[in-house]
Amino acid sequence: MATSLKKKMFRVRDFFSNPANIILTVTVLVLGFFTLYPLILLLIDTITVNISDLLYPELMGKRVGSFTSFHWKRMLFSDVSSTYFWVPLKNALLMSTLASVIAIIYGGTVAFLITRTDIKAKKFVSSVFIFPYIMPSWTIATFWKNFFQNPDIGNYQSGMLYYLTKIKVPESFVYGLVPCAIVLGLHYAPFAYILIGGILRNMDANLEEAATILKATRARIIKKITLPIVLPALLSTFLLVFSSSMSAYAVPQFLGGTSGFTVLTTTLRQFINSGWYGQGYIMAIFMIVFGLAILGINQYVTSSRRSFTTVTGKSGQISYIKLGVWSNILAVIIVLLCLFFSFMPLVSFALESCTVVPGDFSKLTLKFWIDPGYPLNNGIHGLFYEPQVWASFKNSLVLSISCAFFAGTFGILIGYAVAKRRGSRLAKTADNLAFLPYLMPSMALGAAFLAIGMKTGLSKTMTLLILVGSIKYLPFASRSGINAMLQLSGEIEEAAVIVNVSWWKRMLRIIFPIQKSTFISGYLLPFTSCMRELSLFTLLSSGSIYLMTTLLEYWQVWCDQSANALNLLIVVTVLAVNLLINKLTGASIDKGVGG
Amino acid sequence: MKKLSMLLLIAVLLACSVFANGAGEQVSNAVADKIVKGQSLSEAELIALAKEESGDFIAYGNSSRIASAVTNFVKKYGAQIGLSESNASGSKMGDSQIFTTLLQESTGSTSKAASMVLIQDGAQLQLYRKNTTIMSNYVPASIKGKVAEGDLVPLVHQYINKLFIWNNLGDNVPAVKNVWELTEPAMKGRIFFKNPASEMVNMNFLIMCTSPEWAARLADAYRSYYGKEIALGAYKNAGFKWIAEFIANCNFSISSDTTICQTMAKADSAGNIGLFVLSKTRDLDASIKGNLSVGAFQASSVEPFAGFMYPLYAQIATSGPRPYTAMLFINYLMTEEGFKPWGGPSTTTMGAYSSSSDIGASEGDQPITFWRNCLVAENADYIMANKSSVVDFINAAIAKK
Numbered sequence: 001m002a003t004s005l006k007k008k009m010f011r012v013r014d015f016f017s018n019p020a021n022i023i024l025t026v027t028v029l030v031l032g033f034f035t036l037y038p039l040i041l042l043l044i045d046t047i048t049v050n051i052s053d054l055l056y057p058e059l060m061g062k063r064v065g066s067f068t069s070f071h072w073k074r075m076l077f078s079d080v081s082s083t084y085f086w087v088p089l090k091n092a093l094l095m096s097t098l099a100s101v102i103a104i105i106y107g108g109t110v111a112f113l114i115t116r117t118d119i120k121a122k123k124f125v126s127s128v129f130i131f132p133y134i135m136p137s138w139t140i141a142t143f144w145k146n147f148f149q150n151p152d153i154g155n156y157q158s159g160m161l162y163y164l165t166k167i168k169v170p171e172s173f174v175y176g177l178v179p180c181a182i183v184l185g186l187h188y189a190p191f192a193y194i195l196i197g198g199i200l201r202n203m204d205a206n207l208e209e210a211a212t213i214l215k216a217t218r219a220r221i222i223k224k225i226t227l228p229i230v231l232p233a234l235l236s237t238f239l240l241v242f243s244s245s246m247s248a249y250a251v252p253q254f255l256g257g258t259s260g261f262t263v264l265t266t267t268l269r270q271f272i273n274s275g276w277y278g279q280g281y282i283m284a285i286f287m288i289v290f291g292l293a294i295l296g297i298n299q300y301v302t303s304s305r306r307s308f309t310t311v312t313g314k315s316g317q318i319s320y321i322k323l324g325v326w327s328n329i330l331a332v333i334i335v336l337l338c339l340f341f342s343f344m345p346l347v348s349f350a351l352e353s354c355t356v357v358p359g360d361f362s363k364l365t366l367k368f369w370i371d372p373g374y375p376l377n378n379g380i381h382g383l384f385y386e387p388q389v390w391a392s393f394k395n396s397l398v399l400s401i402s403c404a405f406f407a408g409t410f411g412i413l414i415g416y417a418v419a420k421r422r423g424s425r426l427a428k429t430a431d432n433l434a435f436l437p438y439l440m441p442s443m444a445l446g447a448a449f450l451a452i453g454m455k456t457g458l459s460k461t462m463t464l465l466i467l468v469g470s471i472k473y474l475p476f477a478s479r480s481g482i483n484a485m486l487q488l489s490g491e492i493e494e495a496a497v498i499v500n501v502s503w504w505k506r507m508l509r510i511i512f513p514i515q516k517s518t519f520i521s522g523y524l525l526p527f528t529s530c531m532r533e534l535s536l537f538t539l540l541s542s543g544s545i546y547l548m549t550t551l552l553e554y555w556q557v558w559c560d561q562s563a564n565a566l567n568l569l570i571v572v573t574v575l576a577v578n579l580l581i582n583k584l585t586g587a588s589i590d591k592g593v594g595g
Numbered sequence: 596m597k598k599l600s601m602l603l604l605i606a607v608l609l610a611c612s613v614f615a616n617g618a619g620e621q622v623s624n625a626v627a628d629k630i631v632k633g634q635s636l637s638e639a640e641l642i643a644l645a646k647e648e649s650g651d652f653i654a655y656g657n658s659s660r661i662a663s664a665v666t667n668f669v670k671k672y673g674a675q676i677g678l679s680e681s682n683a684s685g686s687k688m689g690d691s692q693i694f695t696t697l698l699q700e701s702t703g704s705t706s707k708a709a710s711m712v713l714i715q716d717g718a719q720l721q722l723y724r725k726n727t728t729i730m731s732n733y734v735p736a737s738i739k740g741k742v743a744e745g746d747l748v749p750l751v752h753q754y755i756n757k758l759f760i761w762n763n764l765g766d767n768v769p770a771v772k773n774v775w776e777l778t779e780p781a782m783k784g785r786i787f788f789k790n791p792a793s794e795m796v797n798m799n800f801l802i803m804c805t806s807p808e809w810a811a812r813l814a815d816a817y818r819s820y821y822g823k824e825i826a827l828g829a830y831k832n833a834g835f836k837w838i839a840e841f842i843a844n845c846n847f848s849i850s851s852d853t854t855i856c857q858t859m860a861k862a863d864s865a866g867n868i869g870l871f872v873l874s875k876t877r878d879l880d881a882s883i884k885g886n887l888s889v890g891a892f893q894a895s896s897v898e899p900f901a902g903f904m905y906p907l908y909a910q911i912a913t914s915g916p917r918p919y920t921a922m923l924f925i926n927y928l929m930t931e932e933g934f935k936p937w938g939g940p941s942t943t944t945m946g947a948y949s950s951s952s953d954i955g956a957s958e959g960d961q962p963i964t965f966w967r968n969c970l971v972a973e974n975a976d977y978i979m980a981n982k983s984s985v986v987d988f989i990n991a992a993i994a995k996k
Binding site for chain 2: 447
């Protein structure tokens with residue numbers, strides 16, 4: 001007995017002597033609580049009677065908190081299930097799939113052109129391509145609508161295109177499924193650009209050159225070599241974009257059009273507004289289930305591959321495909337697209353913030369920026385004089401930097417551990433748990449953490465906001481970390497292990513510098529997302545901490561011009577941080593891909 | 596072993612979430628006693644008791660003007676009761692956010708909990724008042740005789756209206772005199788109304804149209820407009836028929852009342868009409884303000900209603916640390932000075948009306964008695980009884996568009 005106990009202790013000690021195992025164990029325990037607990041709360045709400053449910057004749061007289069199957073039956077099998085669930089589900093699936101395809105094609109193509117060809121204007125494209133992600137998605141939706149709107153559709157106003165060219169596009173191009181998918185695809189195309197480009201940048205050209213020597217065609221090389229190597233990034237991108245699009249509320253709500261295009265999130269919001277959490281959270285459960293299904297497919301594909309290593313201990317080189325005359329033509333096309341989707345929205349915000357009458361550009365004013373008094377009657381000073389702006393600015397920066405630090409650091413550690421123990425049950429569990437919060441709709445996650453906050457005394461504190469933000473955006477960092485680590489061959493670290501270099505030194509001196517560009521993006525993505533996140537923080541910060549996005553939501557009701565000015569400030573802040581990091585470290589989101 | 600550990604973890608989490616309970620019940624009983632006592636206290640007595648309280652004074656409201664109201668309250672009473680900008684705040688929150696937050700606050704620590712709420716969904720408020728103790732009604736001694744009986748429990752602080760307002764430019768002005776004009780094919784896509792699926796007060800208005808009183812008045816209006824009795828077909832009453840046909844003509848492309856107002860006032864919107872909050876017109880530039888006409892202000896108004904109005908209720912949140920301060924605040928809100936952020940006789944802000952007869956309407960506006968005669972008002976009991984079925988009907992009508 002003593003011997004077997006000693007053996008067990010020895011096995012445990014041996015297990016925890018591997019840093020990867022320590023990281024994975026801590027990850028499973030901590031994330032297990034913070035992801036499963038909210039999920040359990042959601043599930044419980046779908047099978048219990050809530051106060052507002054007592055309005056239903058079927059539940060009248062029941063005790064609040066008692067179990068019921070009413071919500072599931074009503075959502076899935078009743079005569080209203082088509083209106084509330086099946087049609088919104090169909091719309092959400094179509095919208096998310098289309099958005100994912102658009103993001104991968106657009107972002108992946110640009111990433112390939114930047115990293116593997118001699119196309120011109122690489123620096124410019126690398127810098128501005130990420131702008132649509134930095135902007136809140138609804139602002140791109142606003143720009144889309146303002147640009148393509150014409151007097152025959154929607155609100156019957158003249159958009160920019162009609163104003164300049166008298167061209168009228170059909171209503172289905174401005175409102176409904178297609179524009180929602182396009183706007184979301186454009187918004188998330190930088191995901192594809194960063195993730196796929198990060199892989200392509202580090203890919204050794206010897207792999208392709210060997211195939212060229214053997215007279216393989218370019219198409220065959222892309223199909224048989226390039227695509228399989230970037231497959232993890234493609235699947236990660238699809239996973240992130242699909243999940244994000246399924247959870248998107250602002251874009252379908254804004255571009256729903258005259259009839260109100262419904263998806264799961266708009267219906268979820270409607271039920272939550274009415275206090276019918278049980279029915280609303282059933283939508284949330286399905287969003288999570290679809291996300292998990294894609295996650296499972298992702299894992300099946302990547303685990304069946306022996307290796308995705310592209311960075312080894314041997315020397316590598318990059319050679320570019322020569323495009324010839326197409327180098328300039330394609331550069332012009334991509335630059336124009338980038339200018340249109342990256343700069344035009346910023347110009348639009350700036351102009352809108354200077355209009356006396358919203359939408360009327362014939363009379364402009366700077367008072368919404370610099371007037372220390374009260375413009376109109378909305379009670380808001382000019383932006384630079386408004387105390388709420390600077391208080392919320394400080395709060396947002398503190399929150400975003402903290403979330404980026406925690407999410408980014410844990411993401412790298414999780415990426416390292418998952419890659420090192422790839423294929424083990426512990427690694428798979430940690431990987432899945434790290435991703436689960438991202439699949440949960442922000443408003444549902446916010447409500448769950450509100451409950452955690454009340455029970456732990458963290459309610460309405462910055463600590464709780466940092467906690468929920470770090471967990472919500474950990475998937476970005478962990479995906480980035482995993483992809484980066486999967487590329488690294490074991491021999492890079494082996495030399496250092498043989499000479500007894502400590503784990504910390506190996507991480508800081510070898511692994512991090514090699515994959516610096518991808519790791520840095522793991523910090524910047526949570527920062528960017530936190531700066532423009534609303535649904536997650538709105539319930540947790542109400543009545544206590546003003547963030548720039550919660551202030552923006554409040555101002556949108558009262559003053560379009562001030563709201564546009566604030567929106568511009570949010571975007572400019574994130575761009576400025578990106579520039580600062582670029583100057584200090586030489587790395588940035590765009591530097592991850594050969595700019 | 597691993598599966599057992601996972602099952603154990605889930606069981607513990609389930610137990611925590613199902614059985615965890617705070618001491619909310621005892622706290623709210625103590626506050627209820629204070630409220631009973633407070634209803635007979637004068638302002639000076641309330642100040643004395645509020646001075647002894649500690650903790651932050653936090654107020655939630657569906658109206659964003661609550662922030663200004665708290666600021667003004669602190670300016671007036673802060674020095675006397677130990678309040679300043681650092682420990683007093685008012686925050687705007689969404690329809691059910693307030694209830695969710697109050698419920699959670701009732702289970703945990705009270706130092707940062709709200710002490711007062713200004714809330715608009717009467718049906719939900721009634722439900723929570725019947726089934727929980729998270730809110731309590733307080734009627735200040737100072738308003739007795741000044742507020743109608745029906746507005747005392749729960750206490751109505753103000754009414755806000757949404758009216759039919761149209762663009763008066765061009766040859767095709769939709770100067771409606773009867774709401775059935777809005778169901779005509781010519782009006783398709785020209786009626787701008789915030790989607791009721793995302794705005795609870797709009798949904799409540801439509802629910803009220805199905806009530807016996809308003810269904811009868813709609814039937815009369817139908818007869819008045821078409822010169823014949825209404826043929827209901829499959830509809831239960833005239834209210835359902837009007838809702839279905841009205842929604843079919845609505846344009847939901849704009850998702851905020853402020854934007855609807857701004858858009859309606861532009862020259863490009865000739866021929867269009869909106870149903871939105873009157874107070875949004877205050878922010879219009881003078882150059883376009885004259886482009887709008889309010890149906891209720893026309894000589895013949897609109898039959899049988901020119902829009903609708905909904906109340907904002909003032910309640911004490913029983914988990915908050917400062918109930919006497921909350922009572923003093925409600926006392927203050929029921930005065931002309933306290934009502935100023937929303938309107939009142941010394942302002943030009945139209946669209947909000949105090950329930951107190953001491954506080955008149957703003958310049959250029961009509962008093963609350965005028966609006967009670969021509970607008971659909973919420974009846975929380977009717978909405979509670981019919982919400983589940985009528986909401987399904989309305990959502991099905993929206994889905995058919």
